[in-house]
Amino acid sequence: MAVSSATSSKASKKNTTKPNDVFIWQGVNRKGKKVSGELSAASVLELKTQLRKQGVTPGRIKKKPKPLFGLGGGAKALGPADIAQVTRQLATMLTAGVPLVQSIEMIGKGHDNANMQKLLGDINLKLSSGIPLSDCLREHPKYFDDLYCDLVASGEQSGALETIFDRIATYKEKSEALKAKIKKAMTYPISVLVIAFIVTAILLIYVVPVFQEIFNGFGAELPAFTQFVISISEFMQAYWYIGLAALFGAGFLFKRTHRNSQKFRDSVDRAILKLPVVGEILDKAVVARYARTLSTTFAAGVPLIDALESAAGASGNAVYRDAIMEIRSEVSSGMQMNLAMRNSQIFPDMVIQMVAIGEESGAVDDMLAKVANVYEAEVDNAVDNLTALIEPMIMSFLGVVIGGLIIAMYLPIFQIGKVV
Template sequence: MAVAKAKSAPKIYTFKWSGVNRKGKKVSGEMQSESAAQLKAEMRRQGVNITKIAKKTESIFDKLGNTVKPMDIAIISRQIATMLTAGVPLVQSLQMIAKSNEKAAIRDLMGAVASEVETGTPLSDALKKHPKHFDDLYCDLVQAGEQSGALETLFDRIAIYKEKAEALKSKIKKALFYPAMVVAVAVIVTTILLLFVIPQFEDIFSGFGAELPAFTQFVIGISNLMQSYWYIVFGAFFLAIFLFRRAHLNSQKVRDNTDKFVLKIPIINTILHKGAMARFARTLSTTFAAGIPLIDALQSAAGASGNYVYRSAILNIRNEVIAGMQMHVAMRTTGVFPDMVTQMIMIGEESGDLDGMLTKVADIFEREVDDAVDALTSMLEPLIMVVLGVVVGGLVIAMYLPIFTLGSVVG
């Protein structure tokens, strides 16, 4: 028997229009519609005779912003949860989101999902056709909601999970941004001084007729090297970044070793450890509470941990749980999880409230990440000044050392 082909979602465009209303007054504006003819018909019903209409073209900035981001999925999840709780039917909820969103990419995505569901396809199956935006964990949670008949409750859990996950990701990015900025500013300032400032001093020193201090000679030597081979230096730098990014994308071993390395970097390693712990607890709590078996929930938590060290540890826990070991005992054997976490998990297992205890663990570590990021920000503000002071001050001292010895040269 032939399977009915799902109708494709209609494309929604933005049109600029101008016309005359019933009072003869000129009016204009922008409106979204599937076609110019449909827009004209709609405006005619409102008493406006359109005299000029044109499809709005996207600028390069519009195109860059017209992509579906993880935070967009979190917002969509919250909108679906709210509408389902209010009693709005699923298909109508999806269609409303598709028509009202400002981003064309989201309108197309949700329009396609709505069309699939309208033909009788389960929502989880419709979402699986868009793995770039809805991962396996998301689809499994939706499927659990469909099977339990509590889709609105599950979407509320999904919305909370996505909102917390994106907030945590934003905090960790903020923590990593400051050290990167310190290094970048130091490199830029040093490069400017070496290429443009120090050569001016070198011309002055050439007339001294005396041997320059070793530190000054060293700095001038670096300056000459930069002036002669700056294209090689920068070329090698950007080539190294390109090769690393390529290796990181194509090699699992490189990604795993990078994950191990970043957890050893002072200052930020604490934030990364706490962030991985929060992701583990939040994912496991959400999936387990949704009725997904613990074995499958651990598999999802491993994928969401975001780091090879924790992913391996969680998969080891999963294997031990399959063999019949209690989860808190298996967690102790990994040597990755703090005693406080294993103790709380033990209490959760014994009381039968594992998902509730995991939620508390996630809340604790999310707060600790927030506090650690604020502390890092406060600490790095003076650190930036110190680093720049040492770099710039060192170069200035190197240039003024010959002037300090000028008296002996003249004498």
Template sequence: MATAAAKRKSASKKDVKHQPKVFTFEWKGVNRDGKKTSGELRGTSIMEIRTTLKTQGVNPKSVRKKATPLFKTEKKITAMDIAMITRQIATMLSAGVPLVTTIELLGRGHEKAKVRELLGGILSDVQSGIPLSDALRPHRQYFDDLYVDLVAAGEHSGSLDAVFDRIATYREKAEQLKSKIKKAMFYPAAVVVVAIAVTVLLLLFVVPQFESIFEGFGAELPAFTQLIVGISRWLQASWYFFAIGIIAFVWLFRRAHRNSQKFRDKVDEAVLKIPVIGEILHKAAMARFARTLATTFAAGVPLIDGLESAAGASGNAVYRDALLKVRQEVMSGMQMNVAMRTTGLFPDMLIQMVMIGEESGGLDDMLNKIANIYEMQVDDAVDGLSSLIEPIMMVVIGTLVGGLIVGMYLPIFQMGNVVG
């Protein structure tokens, strides 16, 4: 069976690679009522477009390939695009539209060329008899293992429309949560960047003006002023080292984060300890875990497999390791709520709700409620952070600018006291 699945995957990859190239054609013609009409269609050749138009009752007068712009900027396929496509598939399947027709209509009507190409490849595979889950599997950058496994479960149970509805809800919630986390991380980063930029500009352009005035004083400058002047001189002489240092740090950090799992795990552990931000990330991880496990469990995926998917989708190494530990305990026969308590990571309220769900047989519903609670808490925390960050930004920038100004005016104040 595994060999057959591997053959299907290999066949689907070959089909995607050897698909005929699809172009956009502009056409003009006359419809059944004798009225002139025009439009655009996608296809592999002019003959294909003419045949399609005739089947639609249009007598084509001219068909030509649409000119490609000189500076073509193809838009990438985003996670939100996949979420929207999933929702559209769920809606059309629920309305009784056949799967092949659904994919064909979505592929032809999408505004992004890459999405049309992606759906065209999937359609070709499905039309050749390959199951939809196997047709999605080669496109892992858009459809992860969780997505494909849920679709496979829907195919086996005959409830593909319900499964797509669950996946769509899951993807939409996940994207909303991701947007909130980005917003929460953006504000502190903005404070740091603005503070550094203002300080550097003052040290490079304002302090030197005061320094030229101080040279005529003939007296020793205050220690604080000497410190600021010294930093300004170093920055003027070595600003390029400073810039190169920042660029090198960012590059090395990104390289290590991309290539080292151990480094990523350490970063995940560290960010959870950041005040305010760490609390938001804790709640976001619990929301992801609950939403993922609820979706997989409701789709008929076994709890053991669902916990593995939830561990990968939690978005943080600390929660991933904890959930994998829970999975091991559940495999050995322990109840999930008891296994979660042994980790010391999950709050009592969450564990109690999981226990109630297990005892009542409605674990998926309870997990969805848990996800809703924590998503609302993340939303409130991000809004609170947004209102808190504005005064913090003013205090930080005010302290830096105020400190520099005081340092520059100290010699003038001392000089006034001596004269007085």
């Protein structure tokens, strides 16, 4: 009995060993290329041993700081940026010659997100049992879409998985960068206008009534502009909750209809492309996404018909989705892709000419990659120009609205001498 208690005591001590630390490392692989990443290890010495097994000569190593007060760690929701990061790490390890199963295991153990650890652990478990990686990934469609899985399957068939993962990582990184630019273009003006609306509502509901009480003691007729602002204030005080409910109701109805109605989503996509300035940016972004997707899939050895279907799904806009599917139909019947794109009448001439040159030279994927680079750069410049253009317009708008309210409140005070 004493022996068993001693044994259980030792076992409990083993189970309460200190967890490994996460280290940020930099080094050089066998090809002389600089690589970096994060790994979990008990010590720096163990980390260096792991890196040398991967064919990496370790350089700078530092312990990753732990989040204060327990924030930032644990199980956080996974997004496309997390998948892009893991894909890049996997491409780096496979290029360094680390086996696939070991690479996924090391990335999972070194990740500080419990959800990512669980996801990679599940994939690795099935992979170790002999299931192809592409099939393992298809069981998690929330994180790995059909395009991702099809590219991995292509890499498995060709035996160039490290090259495919490098292309997927580049594709994911470019896609996320493009999304960030579009969000930047939309978020700034919307956030400023929302703040302006809130400030105006506060002035009308709480500040104007104070001035109104003062004006009531004047015993004189108020200027028309002041009376107009007071009328708006009285309406806001009486019915602000109805307006707020209507605003939330309209937002809820729009979101629900957009989620449930394909026809409504298509109408919204068409309307967005017709917006001034913003529509042009979104148009260029869709062309860049189309070119990047088609270039990545075509270079990976995916048949053109399947690549066009993937590009249609990744376009993110109903107008281009329908046009690309029509192009796919015409290409499958024997028409050249550049002619089919010209028939769609939505692609710029430069894109069509680049595709035509690529078809003649047999380098369609290279030409499309160049098109993607050009349009991604144009989106970046357009977003910067939009921000520079909108800033003075928003400042002018705020000046007119806030300044108008202040003038309306002080007009009677300017005329107080006549009243007295």
